[in-house]
Amino acid sequence: MSAPEHALEVTRPGPLSTVQDLGRPGLASMGVGPSGAADRSALTLANRLVGNDESAAAIETTSGGRELLARSDATVAVTGAPCPVEVGGYGASVNTVLRVRAGTGVRLGTPASGLRSYLAVRGGVAVEPVLGSRSTDALSGLGPGPLAVGTPVPVGAAPGSVPTVEVAPVPLPSSGEVPLRAVPGPRQDWFTDAALKALVTEAYEVTTASDRIGMRLSGPVLERATDRELPSEGMVAGAVQVPPPNSRPPRHREVLGDRDRDIRGRRSCRPVASGAAGSFPSRLISDSRRGARRIRRLRRDGPTVRG
Numbered sequence: 001m002s003a004p005e006h007a008l009e010v011t012r013p014g015p016l017s018t019v020q021d022l023g024r025p026g027l028a029s030m031g032v033g034p035s036g037a038a039d040r041s042a043l044t045l046a047n048r049l050v051g052n053d054e055s056a057a058a059i060e061t062t063s064g065g066r067e068l069l070a071r072s073d074a075t076v077a078v079t080g081a082p083c084p085v086e087v088g089g090y091g092a093s094v095n096t097v098l099r100v101r102a103g104t105g106v107r108l109g110t111p112a113s114g115l116r117s118y119l120a121v122r123g124g125v126a127v128e129p130v131l132g133s134r135s136t137d138a139l140s141g142l143g144p145g146p147l148a149v150g151t152p153v154p155v156g157a158a159p160g161s162v163p164t165v166e167v168a169p170v171p172l173p174s175s176g177e178v179p180l181r182a183v184p185g186p187r188q189d190w191f192t193d194a195a196l197k198a199l200v201t202e203a204y205e206v207t208t209a210s211d212r213i214g215m216r217l218s219g220p221v222l223e224r225a226t227d228r229e230l231p232s233e234g235m236v237a238g239a240v241q242v243p244p245p246n247s248r249p250p251r252h253r254e255v256l257g258d259r260d261r262d263i264r265g266r267r268s269c270r271p272v273a274s275g276a277a278g279s280f281p282s283r284l285i286s287d288s289r290r291g292a293r294r295i296r297r298l299r300r301d302g303p304t305v306r307g
Contacts, residue, residue, distance in 0.1 A: 006071055007074050008071065008155065009069045009071055009150065010068060010152075011068060012067035012149065013146065013147045013148055013149060014108070015065060016061070016062040016146055017146060018136035018138070019127055019134055019144050020035070020043065020058065020134075021056060021135050023035045023036020024132060032131060033139060035143070037118065039080050042080035042116070042117075043118050045095070045170070046058055046080075049077035049096070049120065050075050050076065050120050052120060052123070056156075057125040057127065057135070058118050058124070059147065060080075061118075063110060064081075064084075064108045066107070066108045067106065067108070069104075069105050070104050070105070073100065074122065075121065075163070076120065076122070077119070078094045079094060079168075079170070080116050082113065083108050083110060085106070085107070085108060086106070086107040087100055087106055088104040089105070093167075095167060095168045095169070096166060097163055106119070122155075123158045125156075126155055126156035185240075190225060191224055191242075192223045195222040195223045198220040204218065
């Protein structure tokens with residue numbers, strides 16, 4: 001197999017650009033979180049468009065603003081949060097196959113909706129894998145660091161398959177409140193009936209103090225029925241961590257775990273695990289305009305949670 005070539009170079013990384021694939025599942029017993037693409041469906045679609053295996057690594061960008069320079073001819077696709085795309089200064093489209101000539105720049109602007117966009121290149125991003133994955137883990141530091149100006153992006157050999165679809169129809173992200181089903185966690189009895197009712201009837205907002213590790217929520221305080229504490233326990237994606245009652249500020253509290261979460265809960269208890277359309281919570285953030293709060297109102301729609 002031929003050595004990877006540096007087909008792309010980062011000329012502007014944007015607020016945050018990292019390499020992501022499908023992550024490191026199954027290693028929690030070793031203290032390793034799953035990491036991987038926050039929007040797995042967008043990653044796999046980008047890879048299918050350029051003929052890669054769905055598990056190939058690509059570049060995940062938060063809030064756009066990324067620019068790359070093609071050092072050799074490349075075939076790429078941009079998916080995820082719909083953002084303005086330019087190839088060589090000319091407008092292009094998301095969810096399509098794009099041919100990029102050597103010496104040509106590729107620019108991703110700020111998405112009008114959604115938060116994370118993905119750029120897949122035919123052959124896949126071929127950074128060195130760590131524990132079976134090329135993903136950057138923001139919490140543990142595993143994998144390559146965030147992309148910076150001048151970072152060369154190695155690209156692997158093109159797969160034998162040839163892309164057969166030029167354009168993939170993808171609906172725009174929905175707007176308004178997003179309902180999440182809530183499933184009782186192991187410490188449901190640590191909360192009052194009023195807290196459990198608030199969790200499934202009141203609206204919460206995702207605050208700007210959110211990242212790949214977790215989404216910090218703002219909303220009603222969940223009152224506890226006990227002042228006991230407990231050791232850290234295993235965490236799954238979408239688990240809601242509730243800090244002690246004396247945490248400050250009081251309406252900037254609950255944390256919804258995401259791809260790079262700590263696999264052990266650091267908060268006092270975790271009453272509920274939530275999911276959204278089979279994906280991770282980070283797909284829910286809709287407003288990513290510069291200067292705006294990147295928030296989305298979330299409503300816990302959980303008939304299975306009972307006081």
